[in-house]
Amino acid sequence: MRLTVVLAHLSVLTGLCTCHHHFETFDAPSSTMDNIAHLVMSLQQEMGDIRKEVRNRMDTMKYELTCEIRNLKEALMKEREAMSGKVDSVSQGMEDFKKRLKRGLRGIGSQNENIANELRSQKAELYAVRNSVYDSREETLTKGNFIMKKVNDTNTTLVSHLDDLRVKLYKINHNLALISGEHQQLMEVVRRNNQQQPKTYNSEDYSDRVLPGCTYTPLDTQDFANVLNRTYMNDTFSGSLGGLDEEEKAWEPEDHQLFPTMPEDCKDDKKKYLEYPPMPRDCKDVFDLGFMEDGIYRIQPPSLSSREVYCDHHTAGGGWTVMVARRKLPRHISFNRTWHEYEVGFGDPSKEYWIGLKALHALTRGRPHQLRADMEDWEGNTAWAAYSFFSVSGEEDKFRLRISGYSGTAGDSLRHSHLQMFSTIDSDNDQENLSFVSGGSCARGRGGGGWWWGRCACTQPTGQYRRGRYQGPERGVTWWHWKDSNYSLKTLILKIRPLE
Template sequence: MWWPLLVFALLSVLRSGDAHQFQTFDNGQISPIGNLEHLVRSLQKEVTDIRKEVHTRMDTMKYELTCEIRNMKEALSKEREEMSAKVDQVALEMTDFKKKLKRGLRRVGTQNDDIKGELRSQKAELFAVRNSVYDSREEVLDKGNLILRKVNATNETLVCHLSDLRTKLYKINNNLAFISDEHKKMMEVMSRRYTHPKTYGAEDGERLLPGCTYTPLDTHELGLDAMNKTFLNESLTKTGLETDRQEKPTSSSEDISPGVTILPTMPEDCNDDKKKYLEYPPMPRDCKDVFDLGFMEDGVYRIQPPGLSSREVFCDHHTAGGGWTVMVARRKLPRHISFNRSWHEYEVGFGDPSKEYWIGLKALHALTSGRPHQLRADMEDWEGNTAWAAYTFFAVSGEEDKYRLRIAGYTGTAGDSMRHSHHQMFSTVDQDNDQENWGSCARGRGGGGWWWGRCACTQPTGQYRRGRYQGPERGITWWHWKDSNYSLKTLLLKIRPLE
């Protein structure tokens, strides 16, 4: 490390010697050899000084390095001691943590065993409860079936009693009107008999008793035998003829046998069948009959189309005078039924009248074949706009003609979208009766049944969608109001007999 200093000193001496040489030559007093000797001595002196300085610096650097090393050793020793203390502390903490962990694990193991035992006991209890529930359910089902059988038997009995009571009530209603009328006639008979007594022989030109009078109930069923005698005595007393009755044995009440009544009964010469007066009025044929009976609120009612079993339908009693029987209803609901149904389902009907439903082709034929009907369609879009269409003639033929539709006489605001259905047979996915040559309208329009004339005109039995859509035309459409790619929010088709 000291040789760079030596080289530096030599260069310095040479530089100083050159300068001194030039100076010596100018003066002319010193020779070159002397100058060289002087230079060598100076160089030796410089080297000696440099060596001393190098030794001094080396000693200084050695001392500093020794001090630094000693300081570093001391710092390392102190840090080692601190680290040892920390390590010992961490070791103690780890030991304590291990002990705590072992104790915790032992405690957790014990708790786990307790939990396992408790779970096993609870599992056993649950199995016992489940078995008990199964047994109770079987017992409840048995009792429920027994109660259901009893209820059914009781219901049948009640139905029989109700039918009997309804028949008797109808008899009583008829007899009340009859008794009121006969009371007036009897008063006239009594008046003529006791003021102008007559005998009832063949020579009489007229009879006091009325002719053929129908009495659905016999007089003894209402307890009228005793009432006849009481009424006769009261009448005689009021008219002041009690004395005449005692003086005239021919008109005495003693001559009246207990089986004879003053109230007229059915004469022997009346040949009509009285059973027709005992018939209970039939169930309403349609919602018009329901409306005529006084039920004027919209809702679900039970009707019986001619020749078919009774069924529930939705009656509209507020639109255009009321009495409308809804044949197909499409409304906005949380869940919609599918109208992709078979021919048989469209024949008998399906759905819930309070929500969405189809009344059935057989019912439409039974309702419209006996008397002329009209059709009305009420609809609403998703923007709140409404429209309607009405037809003055609507009729559906029978099964032999595939329930062919006849419709005419359009009026309204929605447009005549059913004119193409006139004289068309009904079609479903499993019976293609439409006039299109390219295929089945029912299949192409999503499975709904209808009287297809042109596939794109109208389809109340389409798939329920929201407003305008892209793709095949399968929504609930009325083409002349909204086109075939706009599915309506509400569409109700209803029928009513013409006045």
């Protein structure tokens, strides 16, 4: 405030001096000069007071700053002393820690040395044990290899003997089946000459799987021999021979018989004769007997005579009985057959054939079966279809098909055949009444092949063999879900096998 007043006064004085400078020609009154001098003195006194006050305040501030700096120095000294004490304590602690660490490291070093020594000793023991184990293993392996060599040699010998026995057994069964056919032919001659009904056995009293023997002979073997001997000696049979004189007719001694007598066990109990090894029912039995090569084998379906079929022993585990085969051949057989031919079967198992409806019923009756279809087109592509359930009913139900459980890559082209009856050109059971087929008969409209027709399409393994895609009616060997109905396959083979 005072400084402001002083400055104001200085401004006034300055203005007065300026006026005096401009108007110095005029004489100012003496009283005015006195006032100015008085005013200047008062100003100078005022300035002196201000200086003193400023000096006093500066001294006060200097003293206060000095005191504050001294206090700060003292505080800093105290803090430094405290920090120095802490640093000393920390340094002391670090020294103690270093000493303890050195002692610990020395202890750990000694322990590590002990552990290393212990490990070295254990390692040496382990090496010794390992060498002992290796020696024992080598000795055991040597002995084992020697034993395995002996076992393999023995097994090879046994397998060879077993294979020889199986081959001999199969040949025996085959020969017995041929003998059975000859027996039946001779018995037909006896029945025609004697004009009497043969003595037969009830099939329910015997197993379905029988060898040719007393159960296949309409007469007991002894009775049959006597009849045949009498027939040979009588005039009726001699007339059929013609031109023989009495000496030639009676060359046979009284005790001679044309066939050997029945085995003693068969005389006492005919069922005992069934204890001889039976013929295989299907290719699965053939496979279980040890015959693991694809080819033609003789089987005997239950309640039917023996027959030759083609067995597939390399596809999906083997044991497959081929039921119908279509493949490329120089000459193909016709599948335009009658109901009776489809019942009993036809064709050559090594080429193209149909196994027969009665055989399919006999094989699938009482035992669940599965079906597999393998096919190939003319470009070399292959596909397959498998069904986990396959069954064919009897003749009274027109051999109705039951099939389900599809899997594979070719598509389910047999689903429409499920629960369908078998149809041929002379026995229309397809239950279809379609205008585009011949008279509503799928068999006639599709080229004459018999099948379990459903909607007259989808698949036709018994169709006419053609090459690839063709134009015209759908009559080829087809599998619709893979190559449609106007593409005839190069190969189509359907096979069955009993479920495990």
